[in-house]
Amino acid sequence: MRTTRLALLVGIAWAITACTPATLKQRNGYWADQAQSARAYNQRVRxxxxxxxxxxxxxxxxxxxxxxxxxxxxxxxxxxxxxxxxxxxxxxxxxxxxxxxxxxxxxxxxxxxxxxxxxxxxxxxxxxxxxxxxxxxxxxxxxxxxxxxxxxxxxxxxxxxxxxxxxxxxxxxxxxxxxxxxxxxxxxxRGIGAWPDAATVDAYRRRFFQRMPDIAAIQSALSRYGYQIPVTGVLDQRTHSVLVSFQMHFRPARYDGTPDVDTVARLWALNDKYR
Incomplete structure (x- = not known):
């Protein structure tokens, strides 16, 4: 008797599953039909x-x-x-x-x-x-x-x-x-993150030894790359802090916030490569 009842319950469960489309997902009090999917979306994580x-x-x-x-x-x-x-x-x-x-x-x-x-x-x-x-x-x-x-x-x-x-x-x-x-x-x-190409950095070093960009151009280039910085034309505290962060990432041998030739050459090379 117990075997017959178990077989009946298994049969009912199988019948319910067979009649339910695979795209229906049961949630708390409702079913979500996933047969159709949108194409206009992207990942939350950027x-x-x-x-x-x-x-x-x-x-x-x-x-x-x-x-x-x-x-x-x-x-x-x-x-x-x-x-x-x-x-x-x-x-x-x-x-x-x-x-x-x-x-x-x-x-x-x-x-x-x-x-x-x-x-x-x-x-x-x-x-x-x-x-x-x-x-x-x-x-x-x-x-x-x-x-x-x-x-x-x-x-x-x-x-x-x-x-x-x-x-x-x-x-x-x-x-x-x-x-x-x-x-x-x-x-x-190893395939993680950004880094400037050495040849491009060297080319910009030679160029900037002759004439460095002004502070406004440097601020604009930092902003273009991704840093949040207003273009004021003044080497203010915010610009100093952003340059320190940039140097820690891309020129860690010296991170004093000074916009020297090597720092600016790396910044321009990064924008050329990625932006």
Whole structure:
């Protein structure tokens, strides 16, 4: 008797499933028909933002799982492996809005929490050494994990090279992470982010040794690349902060905010390549 009843229930369930189109998805009190799909849309995620934690891994986990700040991913200082691949923490689903960017802007967007994925990397940032102030480096295992993670995110959301940025790029003067020790050029060679072509930089160096662009032109070029900066023609505090952020990313050997030939040549070369 029990066998007959079970067979009957299975038969009913099969009949219901067979009569329900595969495109109908049951939700809470209604069905969504997914047979038709729109073509006029794009991904919410347009930017990938790199951060450092400014502290160790236990502190980072405590802060990032608290009530004030969060990030989609956290890469530890020594990421463990599972089946030969690195393990990273995913703290927020990608479809959700993590609180990692704060007051921010890049290109034509502001409030980048709405349109970005954030990766926090365990790193102390500025440190004191026997030789004086320095920046903590990033471990090889960390960079391998960041590379694998970032490539996957970039591929799935078709994020453009210029939209892989540091927190300092989108919040100049307020944030300095991931700092000048972050290996942006190495990541570029692995297919992540933007970097100027050396030959183009050299050509602009030769040109600018003869005559440098004025401050208004430099501000305009920074704005064209993506930084939020008004064109005032004055080397003001905002311009200084943006130049420091630019140099930390693209000329980390010197990041004093001075618009010298090497800095400006890299900026022009980037705009030629990407903008």
């Amino acid at each position: 930017f990938l933002v790199m951060h450092y934690t400014g502290g160790d891994e236990p502190r980072a986990l405590k802060v990032l799982t608290g009530n004030s700040v969060s990030s989609h991913y956290l890469v530890g200082d020594r990421p463990p492996e599972h089946s030969g691949d690195p393990v990273v923490y995913q703290l927020v689903d990608e479809y959700a809005r993590a609180w990692h960017a704060g007051t921010s802007a890049w290109a034509d967007r502001s409030h980048l929490n709405d349109s970005s994925i954030g990766i926090e990397i365990v790193n102390a940032g500025p440190i004191e050494t026997a030789g004086g102030p320095a920046w903590q480096g990033f471990g090889g295992g960390q960079i391998e994990a960041v590379t694998t993670l970032a490539r996957d995110i970039i591929r799935r959301y078709d994020i453009q090279p210029v939209n892989v940025v540091g927190h300092s790029d989108i919040a100049p003067g307020r944030k300095v992470d991931p700092g000048p020790a972050f290996p942006w050029e190495e990541l570029y060679r």
